[in-house]
Amino acid sequence: MRALVTGASAGIGRAFAKSLAAQGYSVTVVARGTEALEMLLAELGDGHDYLAADLGTQEGLRAVAERLRGGGYTLLVNNAGTAAHGDFTEVALEASIATLEVNCRAVVVLAHAFLGAAAPGGVLVNVSSTLGHIPKPGLAVYSATKAFVTALSETLWHEQRARGVRVLALCPGVTATASQTATDVPPWLVQTPEQxxxxxxxxxxxxxxxxxxxxxxxxxxxxVLRLFPRRAALALLAD
Ligand SMILES: NC(=O)c1ccc[n+]([C@@H]2O[C@H](COP(=O)([O-])OP(=O)(O)OC[C@H]3O[C@@H](n4cnc5c(N)ncnc54)[C@H](OP(=O)(O)O)[C@@H]3O)[C@@H](O)[C@H]2O)c1
Structure with missing residues (x-):
């Protein structure tokens, strides 16, 4: 059994890599920084490998897609994601486009490469977010990319069912990782990556x-938020 996890050197992706290795998968871990990937591999032990790639670039995406097409993978976790915080017009356009590239384009390209080669029993997990259900002001592009990931996953779930391939949109809420900066969230609402x-x-x-x-x-x-008028839900989620 082979699995590939993107954004595997930290947070939720790291927890995925460790859990899959413990379940007997041979795991390929993908991220940009090689040092953290090497440290993770040392923890995982023998039988795993890494691919350093920037999923925001054509070159990086091509390398990971090629690996997926030829690698005999049975499970892909499209986990890498990024966000730019702030009102839409205050965030640099480049940062918003980079969010689109990693959160949407990379998910589409890698899902296509994986599903094209997947056999029955294959599993695709796309890590989305609760903000794909109810968008948060101050995270406009991020919320929209996660709505995209959830909608994409739903239709892929339906299309792939007959082939015996599972597709899941995994929607965490606030999770205790380095990229999580919200300070106004009650501790009981925060999950660990392992949870x-x-x-x-x-x-x-x-x-x-x-x-x-x-x-x-x-x-x-x-x-509950879905019972509210949409504008009231937006006001509640605004910082
Ligand atoms: N944390 C939360 O509260 C939360 C809530 C809902 C959903 N999510 C989603 O869960 C996923 C993981 O989030 P996280 O909080 O665990 O992230 P994280 O702790 O910030 O880790 C991000 C991982 O992605 C890699 N990465 C970032 N940009 C990349 C790029 N361009 N190319 C390749 N790898 C890249 C990072 O390594 P390098 O920097 O070395 O590349 C790192 O391994 C994301 O899709 C996020 O949107 C998170």
Whole structure:
């Protein structure tokens, strides 16, 4: 069994890599920085490898897609993601475009490479976000990219079912990783990367549908916010 995890050197991706290795997968870990990847490999032990690639570039994407096409992978975790915080017009356009490239373009390119070669039993996990359900002012482009990832995953779930390939949109809420900077979130709402990954493992071993919100509190929160007029939900989520 072979798995490839993007954004694997930190946070949720790192927890995915460790969990998959413990489940017996041979894992290819992908990120830009080689030092963190080498440290992770030392922790994982023998039988794993890394590919240093910037998924925001054509060159990096091509290298990972080629590996997926020829590598005999049974599981792909499209986890790498980025965000630029601030009101839309205050964020540099380049930063918003970079968010689109990593969060959307890379997900499409790598999903296409993986699914094109996938056999029955294959699994694609696309890491989305609760903000794909209800967008957050101050994270306009990020929220929109995650709505894209969730919608894409839902249709892929349907299309791939007949082939016996599972597709999951995994939607964490606030998760304690280095890129998580929100200070106004009550601690009971914050999950660890390991809890997020454990929820994915349970979803894949059971008969969950195409979209999984990783925390029961977030599921309840989204359900309640959906009862509000959209503009009230936006005001509540605004900083
Ligand atoms: N943390 C949260 O609260 C939260 C909530 C909902 C959803 N999510 C989603 O969960 C996923 C993981 O988030 P996280 O918080 O665990 O992230 P993180 O701790 O910031 O780690 C990001 C990982 O992605 C890699 N990466 C970033 N840009 C990359 C690029 N251009 N090319 C290749 N690799 C890249 C980083 O390594 P290098 O810098 O070395 O490349 C690192 O391994 C993301 O899709 C995020 O949107 C997170």
């Amino acid at each position: 997020v990954v454990d929820r994915a493992r349970k979803a894949l071993s059971g008969g969950s549908g195409s979209v999984v919100l990783t925390s029961p509190f977030n599921r309840a929160l989204i359900a």
